[in-house]
Amino acid sequence: MSDTDVLFDLTPSEEQQMTREVMRRFAREEMAAAARPADEAGALPEGFLRKTVELGLNFMPIPEALGGVGAGRSPVSNVLNTEDLARGDMSMAIAALAPLAMINCVMDYGTDAQKEEVSQALATADFTPAAMALMEPGIGFDARRLNTSAVRQSDGSYVLDGAKSMVAFGPQARLLLVFAASGDAGTQGFILSGDSAGVSFEKEDYMGLRPLPLYAMTLDKVAVPASARLRDDFDPGRLLSLGKIATAALAVGTCQAVLDYVVPYVKERTAFGEPISNRQAVAFMVADMATELEGLRLMVYRAAAQAERGLDCTRAAFLAHRNAVKYGMKIGTDGVQLLGGHGFTRSHPVEMYYRNLRALAMLDGMLLA
Amino acid sequence: MINLELPKRLEDTRALLRQFSAGGLRPLSRKYDLLEQQAMPQELYDLGKLLGGGRNRAAGGSEEPAGANRNGNNMFMVLSSAELCWGDVGLFLALPNVGLGNAAVSAVATDEQKEEWGELFASMAITEPGAGSDSAAIRTTAVLDGDEWVINGEKIFVTSGYRSKQVVVWASLDLKLGKAAIKSFLVPKGTPGMTVTRVEHKLGIRASDTAQIVFENCRVPKANLLGNPEIAKTAEDRKKAFGGVMQTFDNTRPMVAAQGLGVARAALDLTLELLKQKGIELDFEKSYHQMSAIESDLYDMEADYEAARLLVLKAAWMADNKQPNSMNASMSKAKAGRMGNQVALKCVEICGQLGYSKAQLLEKFARDSKIIDIYEGTQQIQQLIIARQVLGKGSSELK
Secondary structure: OOHHHOOOEOOOOHHHHHHHHHHHHHHHHHHHHHHHHHHHHOOOOOOHHHHHHOOOHHHOOOOHHHOOOOOOOOHHHHHHHHHHHHHHOHHHHHHHHHHHHHHHHHHHHOOHHHHHHHHHHHOOOOOOOEEEEOOOOOOOOOOOOOOOEEEEOOOOOEEEEEEEEEEEOHHHOOEEEEEEEOHHHOEEEEEEOOOOOOEEEEEOOOOOOOOOOEEEEEEEEEEEOHHHEOOOOOOHHHHHHHHHHHHHHHHHHHHHHHHHHHHHHHHHOEEOOEEHHHOHHHHHHHHHHHHHHHHHHHHHHHHHHHHHOOOOOHHHHHHHHHHHHHHHHHHHHHHHHHOHHHHHOOOOOHHHHHHHHHHHHOOOOOOOO | OOEOOOOHHHHHHHHHHHHHHHHHHHHHHHHHHHHOOOOOOOHHHHHHHHHHHHHHHHHOOOOOOOOOOOOOHHHHHHHHHHHHHHHOHHHHHHOHHHOHHHHHHHHHOOHHHHHHHOOOOEEEEOOEOOEOOOHHHOOOEEEEEOOEEEEEEEEEEEEOOOOOOEEEEEEEOOHHHHHHHEEEEEEEOOOOOEEEEEEOOOOOOOOOOEEEEEEEEEEEEHHHEEOOOOOOOOHHHHHHHHHHHHHHHHHHHHHHHHHHHHHHHHHHHHHHHHHHOOOOOOOOOOOHHHOOHHHHHHHHHHHHHHHHHHHHHHHHHHHHOOOOOHHHHHHHHHHHHHHHHHHHHHHHHHOHHHHHOOOOOHHHHHHHHHHHOOOOOOHHHHHHHHHHHHHOOOOOOOO
């Protein structure tokens, strides 16, 4: 069967189906119940990150020779995992998957030495914090025009200057993959450790994603060797597309959590002598949530499957992301609406989903498909 | 393996149908929109034959072993409906060999009957003045008198009811027994007692005729009852029997949803072509902060089109693979129905005077698109079906 004869198919592989069961159980048992206390505390649950190591996520794309499983890069598996974990909690899902994003990017575009360095540091028995640093502070961030600069020195090394935001783990990160504009060479990626000279962090505080440790990062004349730069064939456009797909997958999982919560609620809550779900005004809102969520899910799968087959996924990724921002937030706000005043209180998770879902519009390059 | 691209076989068929639409249907669009339903567009007989030949070749191409993933006839039908409606929804409906009744007849008729009834161009008469979405509430009756059924009643909104050569009419054998007693009958044109009493003048799809048909002691042979003549005995069996009738909608809804895809794609393609002359082109890497309002609308429409398209493909794929798809069929119809209408209307707005003018087809797409969110189950009926499934409610609770 040649590549163009591949049929339209929505059946996950056996491997993916088994993994989904594991992820869903983990999301149910280790994440969903812990989400509210973690949101209130503004910190990840004690021991949560260590437990995620048992999921083996980081080992999958790393070749056997470097201590991994050697399953190869699979954008489809990545979005399934992202969806299933986000169904438990979006903040915790991002924390768990942030190092994997860096691993995936290095497997795609790193030198052999970088692959080895990242594998040794991150494919470990304990959770090692690591993250990608793409976003920058302020209004109007454009990932194609970064303000952080990387100036090439006469000896081939680079000096990085600028400011990043929403950097997961910040000073605790063992490794960070920082993106900067390098003159005519365009966007380049550099691997550095969180404690590099000239790097400083300040904790950030957001309306949502509260358990996730996010930091503003300042780079002041940070010297990095030429060996820290990703390969010459690094494709920033593809990186951004993979990032958009992953963000949209977060939307799918979180919106599924909204739906999971509101369906039993509207069936139990009575008004005027019967369940409010018997009223079309309520039922049709639920129907639209389910329909738009399913449409979004398929868009995410299509974009990821294109990436997996090596097809150009720019358009599909852009459109999936666009609908994730639009319908993700719509489902988030409708989730609160369906619970009425109760939805506005912190006794129910829908207000937390609402706050988390707003982040979809600004998350860029934090996770990868 | 998860893959949402089409195999080459279907992609090639799709491209051929697009050519057929562009060269065969589009040039007739304005002509028959203006002529309305005065005469059968004669060109469609030849075009229909051309299409029929192509269809047999394309649909026969699927040779997956039993149990394996299939991209079969349902997938083919949604893709071809979308492409033909990209050409023209009204002309597509008027094609002699896509009459809605044809499938119903082909499924159950014996070889002798097919011989006797001749070339099929069968319309489907379900809706009545007092029964639209609630098709179980029809009042048309069929009573056995000797070897003949005697049909009485009034049908409206029969697509191709005027031009078709046969009418498949839904009638009740016993009004007291409700849904289970509803059967369908084939009535050839010219049968005494069946009269086309009016054709509707419509907002859109004007090339397609929409007829009112009155049955007054209309007699047809006993064998013209399509399918099983028995009325289920128990309440449980009756429910099941009507469920079987309604199940056909699980296959047809994605196909009608696909019409919404066709008209939306047509409106978007034309709008993008017109905007290109103004220097506006889509760039799927653009930052949200750099977009004009019109560009932002265009990206939204492309995204909604994509969501609807994938919902339609999924519903058809499930049907091909014998997976229960009632909810997905309704989702595809709900989303594609509203998307097609919203996109076509928005394209008129974006193109301003040119969009509103009959100098372009955008105004026609906007008129044609409305009916797709109504027939084969309105937007609201689809929402009801989806809601019942998601909420686990029966029709007695969630009305």
